[in-house]
Amino acid sequence: LATTSIKHNTLAVASIVRYKRKYVTQVLFSPL
Amino acid sequence: EQIEHDQKIGIKAIRLFLQSKTSYDVLPVSYRLIVLDTSLLVKKSLTILLQNNIVSAPLWNNQTSRFAGLLTASDFINVIQYYFQFPEKFEFVEQLTLDGLRDVERAIGCDQIETASIHPFKSLYEACVKMLESKARRIPLIDEDEKTHREIVVSVLTQYRILKFVALNCKETKMLLKPIKDLKGLGTIKDISTCTLQTPVIEVIHLLAHKSVSSVPIVDDQGKLINVYEAVDILALVKGGMYTDLDLSVGDALLRRPEDFEGVHTCTMNDRLSTIMDTIRKSRLHRLFIVDDEGKLVSVITLSDILNYILFGE
Amino acid sequence: STIAILPSSLPSIHRAFMMELNPNQLSSNINPTPTKKSKTRWHFGIRSRSYPLDVMGEIYRALKNLGAEWAKPTEEELWTIRVRWKYESGDAMQENTPNLMKMQIQLFQLEPNNYLVDFKFDGWETSTGTPQDSFKQDLDEVGSFSAYPFLHLATRLIMELAVNS
Known part of the structure; x- marks a missing residue:
């Protein structure tokens, strides 16, 4: 899991997932 | 032939x-x-x-x-x-x-x-x-x-x-040499809504919404194309908190555009899909405004028009 | 080809044009949207400078507050927490949809006084507790995996830790 510092009450987390033969860095932004 | x-x-x-x-x-x-x-x-x-x-x-x-x-x-x-x-x-x-x-x-x-x-x-x-x-x-x-x-x-x-x-990936795009004026759907002159630099930006936003279009061309009093207000320009307007100033002119609203904006693409009725596709390959083209030799607005070609023609034209 | 860029649509020319049109007007103080994007800095997991035992305590407390369960840690793996978490998803999923997410949380020491808490997805279980035997199948063979439940629960845990601390 990759994370960013919480800024303006918003946190971003990400993980790199394989989809079939390609790699997606899925990034999710959520409010605190 | x-x-x-x-x-x-x-x-x-x-x-x-x-x-x-x-x-x-x-x-x-x-x-x-x-x-x-x-x-x-x-x-x-x-x-x-x-x-x-x-x-x-x-x-x-x-x-x-x-x-x-x-x-x-x-x-x-x-x-x-x-x-x-x-x-x-x-x-x-x-x-x-x-x-x-x-x-x-x-x-x-x-x-x-x-x-x-x-x-x-x-x-x-x-x-x-x-x-x-x-x-x-x-x-x-x-x-x-x-x-x-x-x-x-x-x-x-x-x-x-x-x-x-x-x-x-398709080298056959080079074979598309017919001029736009002869292509049904692409060369057809559309009735498009326009505005001037002094038009309040809120009126342009209403046009975008009511006509379900993603851009409104800006013309001068001779009908010459001088700029375009695009739906994505709204993001910069809202970000700047300027949406509350609703009688802001569209000319002023365009000052919010980022410096690296690549400009509005124009073409004429003599252009062809081969060169349009080549331009898409090289730069971020989102639509093309057709102008005549004096730069007056004639019509617009959107990416939907191009896809429509490729899938169902001819 | 007569495809061209309309010169008057370039920001610098448009700005000059607007200044000429109405020199002392509002135009002068409307600035362009900044193009330089503040580079988002990404870290593995979350960092901590607290004392290792305090970090572990914080995590167990946060897991408890969020209603998660965990396996009793073994002697060899004192710094790893094996979590099982009921994933409440509003939409009525078929019964046999596994809704117990497993996650591994592990504390790593990067250097003296600098620790990292890593979160790792560890498969699904059905609420009857029997691990999805097909999940024995190595995660690596799964071709389409939705990361969102994992990202969402990790977010909730990180927020709980942030709010508590």
Whole structure:
């Protein structure tokens, strides 16, 4: 899991997932 | 006859290409997909879009653990129209979350844009048909988790990305030498709404919404094209908090455009799809305004028009 | 080809044009949207400078507050927490949809006084507690996996830790 510092009450987390033969860095932004 | 013949052969070859490739093939080997939780404030989501140089993002509703469509410039247009109709609701707009966008749509009486989606392994041709049917300029690629059968947004494909993929991989685009004026659908002169630099930006925003177009050309008093206000320009307007100043002229609103804006593409009726596709290959072309020799606005060619012609023209 | 860029649509020329049109007007103080994007800095997991035992205590407390369960740690793996978490998803999923997410949380020392808490997805279980035997199948063979439940629960845990601390 990759994370960013919480800024303006918003946190971003990400993980790199394989989809079939390609790699997606899925990034999710959520409010605190 | 030779040009006529080549045009038919070229279009046929491109169609076969679109039928033989899947949306999955367009995806890079590795890429990033930014998704926004629907409990985010609309204002915050705008900051995230601008910071990541994107104009749209899929929405994730963590209550239902499902995807809730796409956030696009149309949503920000709706918010501005809502504020214009209910200026006393300033505080509500400031506290609006992405969950609340559907209520805003209902409040201003605009139809909910049903987000069409498609499986990544369906053909590009089918993705294009779905986008043209839903009048969307982008389409989410949805699959499901093998274990939990929960939805996955694999990516979002835009008309631009598909045309760029064709321009990069289909050498037959070079055979499309018929001038635009002879192409049904592309050379047809459209009745397009225009404005001037002094037009209040709120009127232009109403035009974007009511005509369901993504740009309004700006002409001078001789009808010469001088600029274009695009739906994506709204993001910079809202970010600057300038949507409250509703009699701001569209000329002033355009001063919010980032310095690296590449400019508006123009062409004439003598241009051909071969050079248009080559321009798409090299630069971010979102539409082309057809002008005459004096630079007067004649019509517009959108990416939907180009896709329509490739899929159903000739 | 007569495809061209409309010169008057380039920001610098448009700005000059607007200044000429109405020199002392508002135009002068409307600035373009900044193009330089503050580079988002990404970290593996979350960092901590607290004392290792305090970090572990914080995590167990946060997991308890969020209603998660965990396996009793073994002697060899004192710094790893094997979590099982009921994933409430509003939409009526078929019964046999596994809704117990497993996650591994592990504390790493990067250097003296600098620690990292890593979160790792560790498969699904059905609420009857029997691990999805098909999940024995190595995660690596799964071709389409939705990261969102994992990202969402990790977010909730990180927020709980942030709010508590």
